[in-house]
Amino acid sequence: MIQKLLIANRGEIASRIIRTCREQGIQTVAVYSQADLEMPFVKMADESYLIGEPPVAKSYLQMDTIIDVAKKVCADAVHPGYGLLSENATFAQKVLDAGLIWVGPKPSVIAQMGDKVTARQVMIEANVPVVPGSGEIVTWEEAVHIANQIGYPVLLKASAGGGGVGMVLCHSDKQLEQHFATTQKRAGMYFGSSAVFLEKFLERSRHIEVQVLADQHGNALHLFERECSVQRRNQKIIEESLSPSISQEAREKLYQTALQAVHAVGYYGAGTVEFLVDQQENCYFIEMNTRLQVEHPVTESITGLDLVSWQLAIAEEKALPWKQTDLQPQGHAIEYRLYAEDPVTFFPSPGKIEVFSLPEGAGIRFDAGVEAGNTITPFYDPMIAKCIISGSSREEVLTRSRETFSQMKIEGIKCNLPLLVELLDHPDFVSGKYDTTILANRKGK
Amino acid sequence: MNKVEASMAGTVWKVLVSEGDVVDSGQDVIILESMKMEIPLSAEIDGKVSKIMVNEGDFVAEGDVLLELVGM
Known part of the structure; x- marks a missing residue:
């Protein structure tokens, strides 16, 4: 204990x-x-x-x-x-x-999933589909050859890069030739390694992940999916469960593929298997997060489970007491991340929080890391709080979200609240038919 | 003379040039890191790097001068 x-x-x-x-x-x-x-x-x-x-x-x-x-x-x-x-x-x-x-899971599993190349390899062997891509590429001739095999558009990426830095989208041989040398040079300058690789760019794809819970006795369950396509700079802003946009068939496929991944690596603990889902609803594994996820409260809201509590129970070698069919999602939940940043430029905004007033009520949960009087320093992630709204239907959640935001008061720092308010009136967000381009395509951007 | 200043408080993540280097207007010369975001700062003029005031890892405040350029 x-x-x-x-x-x-x-x-x-x-x-x-x-x-x-x-x-x-x-x-x-x-x-x-x-x-x-x-x-x-x-x-x-x-x-x-x-x-x-x-x-x-x-x-x-x-x-x-x-x-x-x-x-x-x-x-x-x-x-x-x-x-x-x-x-x-x-x-x-x-x-x-x-x-x-x-x-958390075994250290060897963390290492395996943390190395993107190894994780990809393990998943290919376990028959889990991955985004078509290449190993390290040295010459541009090689790059063009592989790009034609995978098919344009392709993303040219720095192997050591992350967060969208050192990444270029290419639609043709000509563009690839144009960007190849400069991307290698940039990679070397920024990350100390000029290694680059190619990945197929999935247009208008969705970023959907499956929450899993597995014990140390070989039992693994999924806790449904989270739709995470609202992103800026490749970081999530809004997550919801269930996804409003995929078919039941694709949903079942995601669950099964996620559990296949869990069993393939002998995973235990709470974890998340992330996928890209293309317009034809093909699912491709991107990565596995071997830890509690920022957006776990969305899953807690629709399952009624306390994921931290189950993490502790699994660490104590307790067995999961349910069968998959015992778990049914209840209602809908959306999480909004509050960032100390400019809502237009997305630049971080350190400073002192003068006012931090959050409404309370049924279906409203705030997981905040700060209070009024705190100073947001430049040393850490700009996320200051998460707002999780739940209700019996997505419509109810959207209405409750608008009411909640209208009562929130955050002063002293810039915050992305205006962006969240704007998104609540975005026709694609309201209809639930959105993909990862939703923020890039908004007006004035 | 032209100065490159910190656009916000943060840590100097990378200094991409050395004193004496010739740079083009728009070229990234320093990358700041603030709240887990990398913020590239670029030269505003074509010129030569005459002085670098910071080292990688230094903490800087908004408005601090990080680097000086002399126009060519």
């Missing part, structure tokens, strides 16, 4: 994990950087320890310091949250080596 849990994370997710622990009578230990002294999670935890300076490399990524705190305070388990060290196999192994419970 876990009696004292150290949370190796910060912000809203640390607060979220503490809430479940309080309900279960589990003691909580927070670790924090100098920049986070005033943050709610530091005050909420039963014990809090300063572990370093504001940059993550000097605090939240200091594995040995964090494990030393866990040992000193006699914690028996470590929950990594999302981001930071949550998908770091070395950290997971160090936690286990220190005799502590790691709230």
